[in-house]
Amino acid sequence: MKKLYTILLCSCTAIGIHAQEKYRVTYDYSTEEIGYYHLDKYNKVDDTLAKPRFKKNSLVEVKLTNVNPFAVDIVTDVKEEEIHETSGGFNFGSLLGGISSFTGGGLQMNVDNLPDQGLFSEGFASRGEGLSNKFTELNSLSSNVDAIKSTLMSNLLNPNMNKEAIMNNVKQAANQVSDARLSDPNANFYMFLASLDQVVKEDSQDIASDINALSKDLDNQAITKTELSRGELHAQNTAYSDLKNLLKSINESSMQTSQNINKIKELYTTLEASSFEQTYDYLIEADKVNIELKFVQSEFADENDLDNEQNTLKERNLKLFSKGGFKINTSIALTLNNFGDNSKDFYIDEDGYIGEDINDNFAPNLSTMINFYPVLGENFNVGGSFGLSIPITNDLKGVNFLLGPSFFIGSKNRLAFSGGVAYGPVNKLTNGLEVGEQTEIFDIDNYTKSVYDFGYYFGISFSLFDIK
Incomplete structure (x- = not known):
């Protein structure tokens, strides 16, 4: 008899679970479109509702799409006749903590500080001229890295940008870098960043090698010339100082550019893993329900905002009406x-x-x-x-x-x-x-x-x- 009661209880529970209706309400942040749908037992849409009245005690899935979590936090408030619920907004602040320091500008090397070519021997004079071109090329790479960084940051802070648009814009900025040694960013963005970092390091090492060669040539010139005039001695000392400063500048610039590339990789990885959809499950029990959606500036966006105030971007209401019960x-x-x-x-x-x-x-x-x-x-x-x-x-x-x-x-x-x-x-x-x-x-x-x-x-x- 006990087994019979258990079977009947399980059967009634299974019937009750199976009989529960499921619905989905969608809101697109970008287009402002609201959709109402009925779901089958596999959570697939099987009907679109024009003037929906949800069956009481049914499960309603509220799905918010194209909400940029880097720029927007969501604060929800449910108001109904019998139950008052408040749920906190989705917060990406902890996930993106510390990335605000990424917004600083990069270092640019001063090519005008190269020593006078006349101070070097005939074999090294041409190397000095080539060094100027290498500096220009490395500065161009650093500027391109800054441009990719700025594009990514501005897009992440734009509440109206969706995930696909941000990723496409970053890749378009990466496509502007013209160097045969770089891989295609559209094929594999991470491989592009790795090759970009490698090119920056190789060019920096090449320039550092040329600077060291010029310094050694100055040493050889000092040995062969037993007597130097006061003007020649001053020019030689200035050349030593300039080469030393250039070597320090190249090391700092290379390190800064590599750090920026790593930050781009970190932020792009976070973007790729992030969801621009937020889903809330709600059991509708009241006759009328008003779900208030308050879209506010995220903590990450607020950290990069000069006014230091969390602004409300928009407010929307989803009104649900039930039937039955x-x-x-x-x-x-x-x-x-x-x-x-x-x-x-x-x-x-x-x-x-x-x-x-x-x-x-x-x-x-x-x-x-x-x-x-x-x-x-x-x-x-x-x-x-x-x-x-x-x-x-x-x-x-x-x-x-x-x-x-x-x-x-x-x-x-x-x-x-x-x-x-x-x-x-x-x-x-x-x-x-x-x-x-x-x-x-x-x-x-x-x-x-x-x-x-x-x-x-x-x-x-x-x-x-x-x-x-």
């Missing part, structure tokens, strides 16, 4: 009760015969009703009512029980019209007395009693509050 509420009603032939007044006439008057008129009652109905619509529903009523007139006493069908108009302030069976007290003769008999008694009230019998009622009621 079961409602129970109370109301105060004015009812008219009638018990027809069952309600009588007894009397004794002048000849001593027992007579009766049938009270087939409607008696006003003040009633308290409990209304119950399945929710079919927002302003019109059909269900039933159960209540207790007390007659307003002085000649009638006792509590009546009411039960019958009702229809309800309105939403919060509901007006109910009902009618049905009334069960209340009516008068009956006792001691075996019957109508038409002659009797010697003088007070018939001592030979009547109240018993409960059936009648009917009509009424109108006004809702007070919801129980469920």
Whole structure:
């Protein structure tokens, strides 16, 4: 028997889970489009809804698309009749912490500080001229790295840019770098960055090698010339100082450029792994739900903003309406009760015969009703009512029980019209007395009693509050 109960319980649970409806509401940050869809049991869209009313107690998936997490944080607030929920926005601040230092400018080498070519021997003079061209080429590479960096940063901080557009813009900026030694950024961006870093290091080492060769040539010139004029000595010392400064500059520039390339790689990796979609699951239980979406400037964007204020970019509301479910509420009603032939007044006439008057008129009652109905619509529903009523007139006493069908108009302030069976007290003769008999008694009230019998009622009621 225990096993049978377990099987029945599992079956009911499985049926309940299977019967739960699933919906999806989408909002596109870029296009402002809102879509409503019905999902099958595999969470696939099987229908598009024009004027959706979601089945109560169903699961609603709220999906926000094209939301740039680098530029935008989302703060949500759910407002409904019965439940108030608040969920924090998605925050990329911890993930992108420290990357704000990446926005600094790169170092540029000063080619004008190259020593005078006349100070070097004939074999090294041409190397000095070539060194100037190498400096120019390396400066161009550093500028291109800065351009890629600026493109990536500006796109990440733009709330209207989607993921695909940002990645395409960065690759277009990378395509502007013209060097046969570099790989295609469209084929593999990481390989492009690796080859770019390698080219920068090789060119820097080549320039450093030329600088060291020129310094050694100056040493050889000093050895071969036993006597130097004051002007020649000053020029030679200046050349040594310039070459030393150039070597330091090339090392710093190469290191800065390599660091920027690594930062581009780190940020591009984060971009590639990031999701520009946010999904929230919501169980709709109320009749009306308003999901407030507040899009604010992200912490990462705020760190790179000069005003240091978190700005609200936009606010949107998703309104959801449910259908179905079961409602129970109370109301105060004015009812008219009638018990027809069952309600009588007894009397004794002048000849001593027992007579009766049938009270087939409607008696006003003040009633308290409990209304119950399945929710079919927002302003019109059909269900039933159960209540207790007390007659307003002085000649009638006792509590009546009411039960019958009702229809309800309105939403919060509901007006109910009902009618049905009334069960209340009516008068009956006792001691075996019957109508038409002659009797010697003088007070018939001592030979009547109240018993409960059936009648009917009509009424109108006004809702007070919801129980469920």
